[in-house]
Amino acid sequence: MSPSQRHAFPALVRKLLDSAKILGPADFNASELETMDSALQTVSAKLRGIRNSMQPINRLPPELLAYIFGETQLRLPSFLPLPSAGFHDYENWDWREWLNLLEVCRHWRGVIASSPELWSNVCSLADAPAFIRRSHGAELVVYLGLRDSGFSPSLLKALDSHTSRLREFHMRAKGLGDILEHQLFSSPAPRLNSLLIEVEAREELSGILPPIFCGHMPKLRQLALGYFTSWPKEYFHNLTSLCLYNQRSSSFPTTTEFLDFFRTLSSYRGTGPCPRRSHTTVGDRRGSSNRSPYFTETSPEAGSW
Incomplete structure (x- = not known):
C-alpha cells in the first residue's frame, strides 16, 4: 500500500460509516444489500487477519x-x-x-x-x-x-x-x-x-x-x-x-511354557500385574545378551503357575 493509500483508507472508512447512518430501507434492494454486506465482511475479515498477525x-x-x-x-x-x-x-x-x-x-x-x-x-x-x-x-x-x-x-x-x-x-x-x-x-x-x-x-x-x-x-x-x-x-x-x-x-500356559517365552526376549524389562499373580516380581539384573537378562524371579500363588 502506497503512503497516499495508507492515509486515504481511514478516510474511506469514516465516510462509509457516515453514509451508513443515513441509509434507509428504500435505498437498496435485498440483493444489493446482501452483496454489500458480503463485501464488508470480507474487508472486516481481512482487517482482523492483519491485526492477529501482529500479535x-x-x-x-x-x-x-x-x-x-x-x-x-x-x-x-x-x-x-x-x-x-x-x-x-x-x-x-x-x-x-x-x-x-x-x-x-x-x-x-x-x-x-x-x-x-x-x-x-x-x-x-x-x-x-x-x-x-x-x-x-x-x-x-x-x-x-x-x-x-x-x-x-x-x-x-x-x-x-x-x-x-x-x-x-x-x-x-x-x-x-x-x-x-x-x-x-x-x-x-x-x-x-x-x-x-x-x-x-x-x-x-x-x-x-x-x-x-x-x-x-x-x-x-x-x-x-x-x-x-x-x-x-x-x-x-x-x-x-x-x-x-x-x-x-x-x-493358562504351564510354567515351563511361560518361562520358555521369556527366554526368547532379548531386552525384557518388566511385566504388568495379572489377576491371581500378585506375587510375581521381575528383577533388573544385567546378564548376557543371548538369554533373558532381566527376568530373575517369579513367585506364583498356589494354584496358578
Whole structure:
C-alpha cells in the first residue's frame, strides 16, 4: 500500500460509516444489500487477519506454533497396562478440547490444517476418519474404545489401508468376538511399537490370540493383552514391556511354557500385574545378551503357575 493509500483508507472508512447512518430501507434492494454486506465482511475479515498477525505469538515460525499446539493435546504413555483400572488421563480428559484452537483465528486454522502430526492421534471419541485423512503420511497413534469399550466397526475400515502407519494401537472391544478377523489385522504393521488388545465376551477364541498383522511387527516393544493367554509362537520376541490381564484360568500356559517365552526376549524389562499373580516380581539384573537378562524371579500363588 502506497503512503497516499495508507492515509486515504481511514478516510474511506469514516465516510462509509457516515453514509451508513443515513441509509434507509428504500435505498437498496435485498440483493444489493446482501452483496454489500458480503463485501464488508470480507474487508472486516481481512482487517482482523492483519491485526492477529501482529500479535507476538503469531510472529513465531509455523513449525514452532504447531509444536505449541501439540502440547495442548492429550499425551498418554505409550504403554497402557490394565486400561480398565482407570489409572490414565483418558478417563477424564476431553480428547477434543484442543480443537477449540481452530476457532481462534484463520492463521491458527491454517497452521493446524497444514500440520499432519497434530492429527495423528486418532481416537474413537472424536471424528476419527477426519483425523486419519488430515494426518496424511504421519505415523498414527490409535485409541479405540478405551473409555467405554465401544466404537463403531466402521473405524476399523477407515484404518485398514493405513496399517503401515501405525505406531501405537490401543483397542478395547466388548461383545465383538470376530473383530480380530477384520481386514485391518490382515496387513503388516512394520512401524508398530506398542499394542493393546482387549476383547471381552470372546468364548469362541478360548484365550488364544489369532494371527494379526501377518505376524509382521518387527518394532513391537510394548504389549498389553486382555483375555488372551497364548499367541502364535513366532510372535512378540522383541518386547521390553508386557502386561497380561483378565486371563482365563482354564487356558493358562504351564510354567515351563511361560518361562520358555521369556527366554526368547532379548531386552525384557518388566511385566504388568495379572489377576491371581500378585506375587510375581521381575528383577533388573544385567546378564548376557543371548538369554533373558532381566527376568530373575517369579513367585506364583498356589494354584496358578
